[in-house]
Amino acid sequence: MFCGLIFLFFIWEKRFVSGKKFIKSIEREDVIQNLAYDLVIFGFNGKQLKILVLEYHNTGLFALPGGFVKKSESLENAVKRGLKERTGLENIYLEQFRTFGSLSRSNPEAMKRILEENGLDLIKHEWMLDRFLSVAHYALINYDEVSPEPDSLSDSINWYSINELPTLMMDHREIVETALQVLRENLEKKLVGMNLLPSKFTMKQLQQVYEAILGEKLRRTTFQRRLLAMGVLERHEKLFQGKAHKAPFLYSFKGKQ
Amino acid sequence: MFCGLIFLFFIWEKRFVSGKKFIKSIEREDVIQNLAYDLVIFGFNGKQLKILVLEYHNTGLFALPGGFVKKSESLENAVKRGLKERTGLENIYLEQFRTFGSLSRSNPEAMKRILEENGLDLIKHEWMLDRFLSVAHYALINYDEVSPEPDSLSDSINWYSINELPTLMMDHREIVETALQVLRENLEKKLVGMNLLPSKFTMKQLQQVYEAILGEKLRRTTFQRRLLAMGVLERHEKLFQGKAHKAPFLYSFKGKQ
DNA sequence: ACATTATTGTAACATATTGAGACAATAATC
DNA sequence: GATTATTGTCTCAATATGTTACAATAATGT
Structure with missing residues (x-):
C-alpha cells in the first residue's frame, strides 16, 4: 500500500476530451519505490489548532497530504516541493519526526478505489498498491496566509480541528497523534509558536x-x-x-x- | 549509494573452496530498493560513552552497522533483526531518530571497493551502488553483556569512544552527532540511563x-x-x-x- | 465630564526547585 | 584507634514558579 497522498504528485490538466479530465500521472521509474512521505500541516485560526486533510471524491476517504520522492531529488526537497504545491508557500517551518514502516500500514482496496475513481490505469499504477514506508513530517504555517486549492485537484483539501478529525485512512490517525506529541515536546525548545x-x-x-x-x-x-x-x-x-x-x-x- | 552496513545482511559461510570464502549474498528482489537503516549502538564502559563501528578489511573504510529492509518485514523488525545479529542481544532499547535522505549521501566508488574486496559480483550487486535513504536508529546496550563478533564476518566491529571516532564513510559522522544530540534531549524524558x-x-x-x-x-x-x-x-x-x-x-x- | 467595564502589565508574597557548601557516617587501611 | 576517601543528607542562599492583588487604560454609557 502507499502512503496516502500520492495525488500531490499528479499534475491535473484541465483538458476536456469527451467531457473527461485527463491526468498526467507520475511514472514508476521516476520515484523511489515503496517509500513516501506524509505531511501534518498545522495551522492556528486564533482559537483552535487545525490540520489540513484531503478527501478523495466519491470515496469518502480522508488522508494526510503526502507524496513520493523522485530518484533524482533529496527527501527534503521532495517534501518542500509537495508543501509548496499544497499551500503555495515557501520557507515553511518543517520538521521530520518519524518514519512509519509497519507491514499493516497498507490498504490496497482503498487505493484501488481511489485510482479507479480518478480514471487511472490500474495496471500502470499497480506499484501504488504495494506496501509503503512513509517519512512523516509536520509543518507549521500561518493560517491566514494560505488558501489551499481544492479545485485544481480531484481531491478537496480542508482544515480540520485536531479535536474533530474525520476517520483517516490507514495509520494516518497515528501519524497525527505522533506529530502532535512531538510538537508539544518541541514547544519550548524550538519556539514553535512563532511559526503559527x-x-x-x-x-x-x-x-x-x-x-x-x-x-x-x-x-x-x-x-x-x-x-x-x-x-x-x-x-x-x-x-x-x-x-x-x-x-x-x-x-x-x-x-x- | 547505499547506507553503509549492508553486510549485516550477508550470511557468511565458512566454506573453503580453492581457499576462498563464499558469501551467500542478499537478493535484490527480497529487499526494498534505495532504502536502508543505520545503527548507532551506544555502550558505556564505566568511564566513556562508546559506539560500535565497522571496519571493512583491505579498504580502511569505517562505517556504522546497518542493513536493508525486506519487502516482507516491518522496518522495526528489520532493525531488531540486524541488532540481534550484531550483538546477540534481544529486547534492546531502540529508538528511531531520523531519516537521512540527501542526494550527497552516497559513495559509489567506496561501495564498489567493498564489493570487490569481498569478492562479490559487481553486476549482481549493482543496485547497492545506487542512491540510498537511511532510517537512523540508536540503541543502548549494556557494554559488558556484549561481545561483538568480528571473526564470523569479513569486517571487524569494535567499540570506539565517541571522542575518538575514526573517519566514517559518507554522512555517518553526521548520523552519530545527531544520535548523540537526540540522546541528550531524551536523557531525562525517557530515563535513558537505565539501559546502559x-x-x-x-x-x-x-x-x-x-x-x-x-x-x-x-x-x-x-x-x-x-x-x-x-x-x-x-x-x-x-x-x-x-x-x-x-x-x-x-x-x-x-x-x- | 465622569463613572463603568474588561483587559492588561506588573508587583508582591508564598511556595517549590536548584546551586553550593558543610558535615557526620562509614568501610577499609595504617 | 587514628587516618583516608567517599557517601548520604542537611542547611542556607539563589532562582524559578504559583497565586493573588491591583493599578493603568481604552472604550462605552450616562
Whole structure:
C-alpha cells in the first residue's frame, strides 16, 4: 500500500476530451519505490489548532497530504516541493519526526478505489498498491496566509480541528497523534509558536497558541513573565482593538523580520 | 549509494573452496530498493560513552552497522533483526531518530571497493551502488553483556569512544552527532540511563553515565537529590567494594527486574 | 465630564526547585 | 584507634514558579 497522498504528485490538466479530465500521472521509474512521505500541516485560526486533510471524491476517504520522492531529488526537497504545491508557500517551518514502516500500514482496496475513481490505469499504477514506508513530517504555517486549492485537484483539501478529525485512512490517525506529541515536546525548545502566528502578535494570542498545542489552560501572569524572561520577544507599539479596556502590546520574535 | 552496513545482511559461510570464502549474498528482489537503516549502538564502559563501528578489511573504510529492509518485514523488525545479529542481544532499547535522505549521501566508488574486496559480483550487486535513504536508529546496550563478533564476518566491529571516532564513510559522522544530540534531549524524558547499566548500580555509576552522555560534570549532591526525588529508583543493599570509605547503596530502576 | 467595564502589565508574597557548601557516617587501611 | 576517601543528607542562599492583588487604560454609557 502507499502512503496516502500520492495525488500531490499528479499534475491535473484541465483538458476536456469527451467531457473527461485527463491526468498526467507520475511514472514508476521516476520515484523511489515503496517509500513516501506524509505531511501534518498545522495551522492556528486564533482559537483552535487545525490540520489540513484531503478527501478523495466519491470515496469518502480522508488522508494526510503526502507524496513520493523522485530518484533524482533529496527527501527534503521532495517534501518542500509537495508543501509548496499544497499551500503555495515557501520557507515553511518543517520538521521530520518519524518514519512509519509497519507491514499493516497498507490498504490496497482503498487505493484501488481511489485510482479507479480518478480514471487511472490500474495496471500502470499497480506499484501504488504495494506496501509503503512513509517519512512523516509536520509543518507549521500561518493560517491566514494560505488558501489551499481544492479545485485544481480531484481531491478537496480542508482544515480540520485536531479535536474533530474525520476517520483517516490507514495509520494516518497515528501519524497525527505522533506529530502532535512531538510538537508539544518541541514547544519550548524550538519556539514553535512563532511559526503559527503573524509576525506581530499580542501576548494573549501567543498564549492561545500554547494552549491550543498543549490542550490545557495556562496561567496568564506566569505565562507572560516566563516568556518575557526568555528574552526572545521584542516589544512594539500597542494594538488598539476598539475595545473598552487597556490595549495590549504587540510583540515579535527576535530574529524574525 | 547505499547506507553503509549492508553486510549485516550477508550470511557468511565458512566454506573453503580453492581457499576462498563464499558469501551467500542478499537478493535484490527480497529487499526494498534505495532504502536502508543505520545503527548507532551506544555502550558505556564505566568511564566513556562508546559506539560500535565497522571496519571493512583491505579498504580502511569505517562505517556504522546497518542493513536493508525486506519487502516482507516491518522496518522495526528489520532493525531488531540486524541488532540481534550484531550483538546477540534481544529486547534492546531502540529508538528511531531520523531519516537521512540527501542526494550527497552516497559513495559509489567506496561501495564498489567493498564489493570487490569481498569478492562479490559487481553486476549482481549493482543496485547497492545506487542512491540510498537511511532510517537512523540508536540503541543502548549494556557494554559488558556484549561481545561483538568480528571473526564470523569479513569486517571487524569494535567499540570506539565517541571522542575518538575514526573517519566514517559518507554522512555517518553526521548520523552519530545527531544520535548523540537526540540522546541528550531524551536523557531525562525517557530515563535513558537505565539501559546502559547493569540492573543494579550505584549512584556514582548513574551519574557517570549522565556525565558521559552530556559531556559535562554534574554536581554530586544535586544529582543525587534530583534523581531520588524523581521516585524512579529502588534502593537495595550496600555495595562493599573493599575500599577505605563508606559503601554506597545499590539502586535499580523501578519496573526493571 | 465622569463613572463603568474588561483587559492588561506588573508587583508582591508564598511556595517549590536548584546551586553550593558543610558535615557526620562509614568501610577499609595504617 | 587514628587516618583516608567517599557517601548520604542537611542547611542556607539563589532562582524559578504559583497565586493573588491591583493599578493603568481604552472604550462605552450616562
